[in-house]
Amino acid sequence: VLYDDGGEENIKRGFRLAPCDPISCLAAGYLDIAEGRSDDCVQKFERAIELDGTLFRPVVRIYVSRLSRPHLAISAAGDDIDRLRHVVGVLEEMQYKDLAEQTLERITDILETKCSLADASASEIALLGQIHARRGNNEAAIECYRRALELDYGRVEWRLELARLLARMERESEAMREARICLRLRPGLKAAEELAGSLSLRLSAMDGQAVSPR
Secondary structure, three states: OOOOOOHHHHHHHHHHHOOOOHHHHHHHHHHHHHOOOHHHHHHHHHHHHHHOHHHHHHHHHHHHHHOOOHHHHHHHHOOOHHHHHHHHHHHHHOOOHHHHHHHHHHHHHHHHHHHOOOOOOHHHHHHHHHHHHHOOOHHHHHHHHHHHHHHOOOOHHHHHHHHHHHHHOOOHHHHHHHHHHHHHHOOOOHHHHHHHHHHHHHHHHHHHHHHOOO
16 A cells, blocks of 8 residues: 555455445455465455445456456356446457357346346347347347337437348338438438438439339
8 A cells, every 4th residue: 555565454454444345345355366365355356346336347357357267257247237248348358259258148148038028128128139230130130129219219329220230131211211210310410311321322223223124
């Protein structure tokens, strides 16, 4: 602590005196690592996160970058979707590609269970759509975005993603309809204008082919 030779003992004393203080738990866990007792840090880090959820991200970074024990980060996330998504990002950054994919599969399973229920939220359904799109499951992604927009019509970013997916599937007329809705909801949106312009050219070319003599 501040390069004080007695810093280690102060951290230990602080943890003994304030075992329910999240920073005391975090510091004591980090000291365990520094002193070669990496197994002892886990319980302290778990308590730190329980007391202060904002410490989840630094703890994940310690598990993955400092300890090279990514499974601890996955375990710390539990079934919390936002935490699992953060872990996926860190795993990808640190080149744990297989574990990142496994964690993404876990997120997908959790979301599919949630989205099968009548009270599934629009954001949960849209997130499942985002994951399907990332994995190339375009039809499933389109269905999810349509469901999400039925619940929250005005979410332009979801509708734009739906339009892009439809364009990718060569469903130009449907894509154009969604792009135009985006522009009605948010006039001047550059991404929607560019997509609509591209779709207009594609539709014009298709019309030209339809009437050209053979």
